[in-house]
Amino acid sequence: MNLKHLILFFIFSTASLWTIAQNLVPNPSFENTVSLPCVGGVAVNQFNSYFQDWNLPTLATSDFFSLNVPNTCSIYCLNSPWNHLPKSGNNMVGAYCSSIYNDSNSREYIQTQLLQTLTPGQHYYAEFHVSLAAKSRFASNNLGMYFSDTLINSFQSDVLNFTPQIIEQKIIADSVNWVKISGTFTASSPSQYIILGCFSNGQNTSLTPTNHNDIVFNEYSYYFFDDILVKETCLTHSSDTTICQNTSATLTVNSNSFIGWAESTNPSTILSTNNNFTVSPQQSTNYLIYSQCDTFDVWVYVQEPFSLNLGNDSTLCPDETLTLSSQYKGDSYLWSNGSTDSTITVNSPGFYTLEITKNGCSSSDNIMIDYFPEQIFSFDHDTAIFCPGDTLNFSFNLSNANYLWSDNSTSNSTTITQTQNLSLAVEQNGCTYEDSILIYTPPAPQINLGTDTTLCDDASLALHAYHPYSTYLWQDGSTQAELIVNEPGTYWVSVENCFETSDTLLIETENCDCVLFLPNTFTPNQNGVNDEISPVTSCPLDQFEFIIYNRWGKVVFHSNDIQDFWNGTVKNQLTNTACFSYRLQYSFADDAFVHTKFGHINMLY
DSSP states (O other), X not given: OOHHHHHHHHHHHHGGGOOOOXXXXXXXXXXXXXXXXXXXXXXXXXXXXXXXXXXXXXXXXXXXXXXXXXXXXTTBTTSTTTOOOOSSSSEEEEEEEEEOSTTTTBOOOEEEEOSSOOOTTOEEEEEEEEEEOTTBSEEEOOEEEEEESSOOOOSSXXXXXXXXXXXXXXXXXXXXXXXXXXXXXXXXXXXXEEEEEEOSOGGGOOEEEOOOSSOXXXXXXXXXXXXXXXXXXXXXXXXXXXXXTTOOEEEEEEXXXXXXXXXXXXXXXXXXXXXXXXXXXXXXXXXXXXXXXXXXXXXXXXXXXXXXXOOSOEEEOTTOOEEEEOXXXXXXXXXXXXXXXXXXXXXXXXXXXXXXXXXXXXXXXXXXXEEOOSOSOOOSSSEEEOOTTOOEEEEOOOTTEEEEETTSOOSSEEEEOSOEEEEEEEEETTEEEEEEEEEEOOOOOOOOOOSOEEEETTOOEEEEOOOTTOEEEETTSOOSSEEEEOSOEEEEEEEESSSEEEEEEEEEEEOTTOOEEOOSEEOOSSSSSSXXXXXXXXXXXXXXXXXXXXXXXXXXXXXXXXXXXXXXXXXXXXOOOOEEEEEEEXXXXXXXXXXXEEEEEEEOO
16 A cells, blocks of 8 residues: 555544534624614624624724514615625624725724633634625725734724734635635734734725726725634644746645645545645645644635736827826736836836736836927027018928917918917827917117217227117128227118118217316315316317306306416406306317317305
8 A cells, every 4th residue: 555545544544533623713603693783883882782702893883784684674684785695694794894085094893702712832723704795896905813812992993903813915806705714823822802804004905996887885895704713723834825827836834743735626645745835736726734633725826927018109298197007906016117006107208117916926018108309390589570561471391290370270381461479389299389479560779879979099989779679780881789999980870670770970089198177166265275267287278268157148257268267256246156057168289179068167155
C-alpha cells in the first residue's frame, strides 16, 4: 500500500474519533429572539432586546430582518428593498459598510460575548457569511471579524480603528449568493468579544459600482450577515487568496497534526504532505487540509489576465486638460508621475504610464500626450491705422482651417473700410484660436520743435517730433522720431499718420565763451553798494541796447552804452515803482549773432 493510500486509510479510519469543536458564538444565526418589532430603526440600547446575546458597539444602528413577522412589516426579509433570504433559519442582520458622503467613515457593527474566553497561544478557526444588498450603489472590501478583550461601547458612529484577525480584502459584489469569509489565527490575548463589520476608513476602502438600475442605498455599500462560527482548531493555515492565471501561490499550514493537501474535487488524492504547498491552478480551486483533528479548506481564486488600455496617443488644444483612467477597477494604481489615484488630469505634454493591480493580476499601458501650438496666427499688432478713404486688407492662409470674423463672414480674408474692433476666430484640428486688432483713425500730429535758438560751439541738441502711430521725414532724409544736431542751420520735420504736420527751427552758432550778465535786483539807497544796475560782460560788444520799462510800459531808462548805469531815478527823482521789465539786445564783436533777452528787475529801498 503506497503512502497516499496509507494516509487516506488513516484519515477515514480515525474520522469516527474526531469530535466536532464547540461553536463559541452564542446565537450564531440570530434565531433566538425575545420578540420582534414590525418596523426597524430601534435604539442602540434596544437591539439585544430582540436578538438574544447581540448588541451594537457604537451609536450606528445596524438592522435586523426576519421571516417570522407578517409580510406587512418593514423588516420582513422579502419586502423591498431587501428581497433576500437568510442563509439559514429565518433571521439575519444588515449593516452599512462604506459611504461616499462627507461622513465617509461612518460604519455599522454588531457585537457579542463569546461563550468561552480565548486561550492565548491556542489556534482558532472563524467564519461568517455575507451577501451584498441588491440595491446598494457600491460593493466594498475589508469586511472582517475582530476579537476584543473588552466590551466595546463607543459613543460615536465612525469606523472602529481595529485590525481584525479575520478579514476579506477582496471586494464582495455577490448580491445573490452568500459568501463565506473565514480564516485561522492564534489567539494572542484572552479575548471575550467579537465584532463584525468593516474596519477600514474611506481612504483605505475599495469601492466598485454595482450598476443596479433601482438603487435604494444611494451612496452606500450594505451587507447582510448570517451564520457566525468561532471554534478551536489544531492548526492555522493560509486564508483564501487570489492569484493571476499562470502564476502560483504558496499555501501554508502550522500544526503538528497536519496530514496532507487535496483538491475538493478529488478528496481521496493527497497532493502533498508538506506544510508549504505551492499551487498553480488555471481556475479557481478549493483545497482541503487534512489533519488529525479536523478537515479544513482554503480557496485559491484565479483571475484571468487583463490588458490595460489608456487609449490612443492624443494631441490636445492649448490649455486643454485630459483625464486619464483605466477601464478596470483596480486594487492599486501607480502612474509615471508617482500618483496612486485611479485617475490623473494631464495639463502638459509628456509620456504617461499606468500600472494597475487587480485581483492579483497586473497590467500596464502608456500614452503620449502632445499639444497643438499656443497660437497659429496673429495680427502682429494690437492696433492698425485707418485713414479716411483708404481700405485695409487682412488675409490668412492656414491649412484645414475654418474662419469666423467679427462681422460673421467665414472667408480667410476681409477688407476694412471703417474704424472698428476687428476680431477673428480660427478653428483648426478641433482647437479654436482668437486674436483681435483695433482699427482706428488717429488725431493729427501736434509737433513743436521749439523756438529758434543758438548752439554753443561743440555742443549738440536733440530735436523731438514723436507722435503715436506716425512716420517722420527730416530735412536730411532721416526717418526717426528724434534728430541730434550739432551745427547751425534750418531744421524741419514732416510728421504724418493720416494727416501731415510740419515744423521748422532755426539754430545759430553762439560763442559761449562770452557771457553777458544782468542782475535782477538792486538797492538805490546811496550806501555805495549795489546802488545802480547795468549788464556786465568781459567781452567787447559790437551792438548794445538796454531798455527798462515800468509796470505801465513806460520807458524809464534807455542806453546804447554798456557803461551807462541806471540809478533808479526818473527825471532825477527816485521812482516809487518796485518792479520793472527790461529788453536787452546785443551782439559780441567776434560774433554777428544778435541776442535778445527779456526779464524783470526788482528795486529794493
